Amino acid sequence: MGNFVDHVKITCKAGNGGNGSMSFHREKFVLNGGPDGGDGGNGGNVCFYADLNMHTLLDFRFKSKYTAENGVDGAAGNCTGKRGEDLIIKVPVGTVIREAESGALVADMDTAGETRTILHGGRGGWGNRHFATPTRQAPNFAKPGIKTEVHTFLLELKTIADVGLVGYPNVGKSTILSVVTSAKPKIGNYHFTTLTPNLGIVRRHGKDIVLADIPGLIEGAADGAGLGHDFLRHVERTRLLLHVLDIAGSEGRDPVEDFDQINHELANYGELAERPQIVVCNKSDLPDSEENVVRLKAHLAELGLDYPVFVVSAATHQGFDALLDKTGDMLEALPPIVHFEEEVSYDDSVKPGTFEVVRDGAVFEVVGSSMQRLIDSVNFDDEESMSWFHRTLRKWGVIDALRKAGAQEGDTVRIIDMEFDFVE
Template sequence: MFVDKARIFVKAGKGGDGSASFRKEKYVPAGGPDGGDGGDGGDLIFEVDAGLRTLMDFRYKRTYIAEDGENGKGKKMFGKDAKDLILRVPPGTIVRDEKTNLIIADLTDSGQRAIIAKGGKGGKGNVHFTTATRQAPNFAESGGHPEERWVILELKLLADVGLVGFPNVGKSTILSIATSAKPKIANYHFTTITPNLGVVEIDKKSFVLADIPGLIEGAHEGIGLGLEFLRHVERTKLLIHVVDVSGIEGRDPLEDFNKINDELRHYDQRLAKKPQIVAANKIDLLSDTENFDKFKKAIEEQGYEVFPLSAATKEGIEQLLRYVANRLDEIQEEPIYEEEETFKYYKLDEQEKNQIIVRRENDYYVVEGKPVEKLMYSTNLSDMDSLRYFQNFLRKRGIVDELKALGIHDGDTVKIYDFEFEYYD
């Protein structure tokens, strides 16, 4: 099964907690702090695997979580960093953040990697919290929070040339003749429901040819299979527009040609501007050349090259492919996206990471934010030094001032995640 779109949840590993430990050695009655740092959580990484062709693996498993870092230990023993979780994807995969719709990574080259979710940093052990007045800190830092997000994976085929046109005009047959690909071929509409790829070799040159499933009117609005497959045209350098010039089904080839180009134009103006060659197929079914001559003249007036051929008899196909191979040498590859979009990789804003929210909710006051949450779970509430460290943090970050601005009074309740405190100035 060809799967070219997937929605998955990814989460990196949490950082390991620092250790609040003290030396316990023979003949050392009052050993100092020796808690080691926690290890870093594993990153969640996507890597291009040239052997993959679909996103099938992500159809059945949709949640991926990297390992947490190991907690620190006594004797200044650091916790191990967790292994990164590497997910392999086919070339041509675009990763988008679902929340912002911004591109996180555009993965095209074999072995290319991108960190999609960054693991949390390991927490510091209590050896880092000694001061001149605090010789034996009985607390340590908890591990850092990992990044997590829902992402959308989109696969856009990496083909040099795309075959486009209405259903049943002969695209699959042309692909099967030009390459070793074996697409499903039959005489009914929408035969091809998945893109097919093949490699063309001619005159010691080669290129990848893709049979894009047949488009219909309204494809750019999602009618039929349009939106699912129009994106596969985006990465091609050149289009071969296949048209049935025989009119055997009662269709006007010129009208069909214009309709397909309208669909490309409506989907993305850049698609309509791609170099395009017209393959006038099924000339073996013409009783005379009058209709073909009219069609050729109209197409050439629009600035396109026309190649008459018959996929059934293989007439004209070699000439078409030779022309395409030479034309590809002249085409300069262009980026798929506008430059400002291509390289605007989405990452959790540093301001968002460090943001602290203080608000009033009914009869109590709420303090939230990643820095506060991390501190809260690092605080030893039964230890006076740890509580002082916690209170100093609240003052230095301006949280106490914000509470006062909201009208807090002595005895009011402050809620910080799972903990509640009575406020006293």
């Protein structure tokens, strides 16, 4: 379990679109053959696949850069270039994909077998045959394919489980998991034996219940103390919490105070304290356990909490049948946890987007996310391509914006690394 990794940063890039071809039909005895430049192929997409057989993000520590295949350039004879192959990136079920810089949600891979297209490949450029008109029968330009951008993502794995076992270190969560399921977690009589979430499945009355043994929490866990943030994320998806206490106080702590402190940490991390709970009083075979159970129930009554309380012993295997029956009954009545968060999407196609005109002395610079892709689409050695470029600037409102900024005929306009004279 030392190789469990639940958060990584990766970079992804969809494939570039292939360039359109500029060519003319050549055939014996055929004069002035028309344009027959084929289109470039679209670039490959970047997709993520939720794989039920993966349980860690470890592989991404060794490979963190992913690029889909580029589209092939078009060719003469109206031959369209081959489309780039999609890149399928497998991640464990429960992986959340976010923008690295903003933290915005890109995708939540919470369903086994689900495939999500995150980045779309660049469109292939048009061959010159698309630009033929009755008055322009031999177009001398074609469009380049769209070049895509590199995006950086954060991958964060949140365990998919119905029930989460929470509590202080060494209260017996791992032992309980091993008793009620076939899981074999690492068990030892020292704090933080469990350093990764352990999953186990218990079949009860024909239905499977997935339990997650969440590593022990300590005071300040919600603020990142101990191993806090790394562990609390794994409780977010659970519908029900089994709050495990060392009811005998064998570690020298008061189980009633432990109960309050763990709930305080859960409350500080989102809305976890509002999640339904079953209080599991473990180590009931040790001295002082009965007295502490009475104190705990009185404390719950004072707080107005009607949490079910079950007294068990992982050492003697007593009390678990009733606990599991109650767990199954409560789960049947609880809906799945759904986090409503808007997902962002990406489009590397040439669109107006947002832009602004910045005056730098005598130069008017047009700055915007789509300008690089627009510049890449123009053949500046061809007059007809330049005319298309000027029409596009007018259509997008760039010409009007330059005029409003004070640009006059003949002034210098800079777009990316190209400079032009302003023409109405």
